[in-house]
Amino acid sequence: MHYPWILFDADETLFHFDAYAGLRRMFAGFGVDFGEPEFHHYQALNQPLWVDYQNGHITAEQLQHRRFAGWAERLAVSTRELNSAFLAAMADICAPLPGARELIDALSGKAQLGIITNGFTELQQIRLERTGFRDAFSTLVISEQVGLAKPDPGIFEHALALMGRPPREQVLMVGDNPHSDILGGLNAGLHTCWLNPAGKAAPEGIRPHYQVSSLHELHKLLLA
Structure with missing residues (x-):
């Protein structure tokens, strides 16, 4: 895909x-x-x-x-x-999850990448610099700066505006939290992929477009 x-x-x-x-x-x-x-x-x-x-x-x-x-x-x-x-x-103590570095390196140049997080500015920017990921992401949206947190549709609208408003079906939201990431993405009209390493059942009413157990699996899915 x-x-x-x-x-x-x-x-x-x-x-x-x-x-x-x-x-x-x-x-x-x-x-x-x-x-x-x-x-x-x-x-x-x-x-x-x-x-x-x-x-x-x-x-x-x-x-x-x-x-x-x-x-x-x-x-x-x-x-x-x-x-x-x-x-x-x-x-x-920050460290990328297994497969994160390989995935981001492989996607760079093939897709525009962004981060949309409910975390705090003080941590996010330092972490991106220390892991060498900062230049890989053209869009960084932090809830603390926007004043809205996922799953609020407003934070996704803010991200889409920064991205130049691409067609929503051309945007994939990847996250581990079915409520903030997946439901939030779905309500914003985006396609979604749930990172679900524990193999949990999806909460009622939340149906991601894709589901993977690891970033290695997502890598294969996106770059097959």
Whole structure:
């Protein structure tokens, strides 16, 4: 199959996102031994915040503040300082997923590539530079900058405007999250490919055009 435009999600689509390792590294800098119990408590707070963010109920700034508010009080530092340290730690440990580099190298020159992510600016730009991917993507759309998060149709419209408004059926959205990436892409009229390494069943009402278990499989599909 051939798509003139391919949009990728970032976290767990192109890059590993090991939040536990990043948090351990970050908190070590504040003299805290951050273990599994602390991580479970953090996730219990963080995950609902991300749902609220993706649904447009809170802003990126509110998410970043609320997830570290308790720790900021405990450590007598600002939530902004903690959030920045976390993103820096995540940038330090960033690594492309298996097959990502080969796929992007193979697609370069054959299709226009873009990233549309709900992640934060501070991490995305550093990560693209450190992995050598920055020049491969002509379009980089970050929810924090746009003020809208996937699956909101507005963030996809923003991306399409930056891309020069190509026909929507000529744009493939690739991502690991069936709600933000796949449903968001479908609602924007794009073709979609769900990266589903765990082989999960698609949520009711979400029907991606394609489904792959790895980036190697996507590579074969796109460049057969």
